[in-house]
Ligand SMILES: Cc1cc2nc3c(=O)[nH]c(=O)nc-3n(C[C@H](O)[C@H](O)[C@H](O)COP(=O)(O)OP(=O)(O)OC[C@H]3O[C@@H](n4cnc5c(N)ncnc54)[C@H](O)[C@@H]3O)c2cc1C
């Protein structure tokens with residue numbers, strides 16, 4: 001595992017525990033250490049950030065709520081510089097972009113950004129662009145950087161553009177584009193079904209819930225992948241689950257290894273019954289994954305990208321369209 005990834009895995013308990021707020025609703029008190037001590041002993045992204053910044057004050061500013069400075073502009077393409085990358089699986093990579101270290105990205109939960117890359121010129125000689133949405137998975141309160149987790153398709157236009165980027169290259173980004181307005185405690189139970197890189201919007205939301213000590217929502221994630229090696233950021237997800245009683249995860253894979261202990265095959269009715277909250281007014285089920293999974297679980301989104309009809313196993317199990325959101 002690369003140093004960058006280890007830092008991300010290690011950063012999970014610091015960034016997402018309630019320790020920075022000096023209180024904890026969790027039964028696990030191992031992270032209740034004074035802020036200064038945390039920075040000193042655990043390292044992680046904030047440690048990294050400490051050294052990458054010329055202004056040491058930023059480390060203490062993690063919870064500062066009154067900073068109006070944001071890096072994104074919903075009406076303007078802005079260039080962000082690639083700072084660091086790390087392999088997360090054989091076909092998925094993490095990209096860290098940096099910006100003004102006194103600014104936040106400017107992202108509400110749950111939102112994505114759009115990126116564009118030049119792909120030649122049109123007949124009149126104007127640049128042509130490919131545009132694709134991606135979901136930042138770094139803490140929206142983090143200053144000076146954001147992270148994208150991107151699956152690299154061998155023939156994918158944008159993802160191959162990302163794959164070829166070098167440290168110091170810039171990418172044009174615009175946003176945020178809000179997908180689902182999340183407010184703390186808006187539902188008692190949040191169930192999530194994710195496939196592959198469909199984990200990104202879930203991570204954004206999971207972290208928002210878990211870092212807020214006043215948010216008592218229960219979050220249950222069902223995460224489907226081809227094989228155990230394809231599970232993205234498993235160590236980070238497991239760390240979050242181990243340190244937060246209101247978050248649990250169940251993995252399922254199509255091709256289990258010999259010592260695999262999770263589920264086998266597609267997301268099933270049985271997995272939903274055992275792992276996710278029952279249908280009800282206080283339940284929200286979020287779904288994000290490849291078209292095949294969407295079809296099987298909830299029905300895909302409509303062609304115009306509206307939610308479309310609910311079908312699949314969620315409908316069969318009694319969930320209604322009001323209870324389900326497709327990213
Ligand atoms: C709101 C939102 C958020 C997203 N967030 C993320 C994220 O955080 N991380 C992430 O990795 N992705 C995310 N995506 C997906 C991302 O936007 C791109 O769709 C993805 O990266 C592929 O783009 P591409 O240009 O690389 O590939 P494309 O060139 O669009 O092709 C994608 C793949 O499909 C194949 N393909 C293309 N056209 C066809 C066709 N007609 N028939 C069969 N196969 C075809 C290509 O060979 C390639 O393998 C998100 C999408 C949405 C809508």
Ligand SMILES: *[C@@H]1O[C@H](CO)[C@@H](O)[C@H](O)[C@H]1NC(C)=O
Nearest residue numbers: 002086087088089090091092
């Ligand atoms: C990252 O993955 C790519 C593609 O699988 C591989 O060529 C490269 O060597 C890997 N880099 C590291 C540092 O492991």
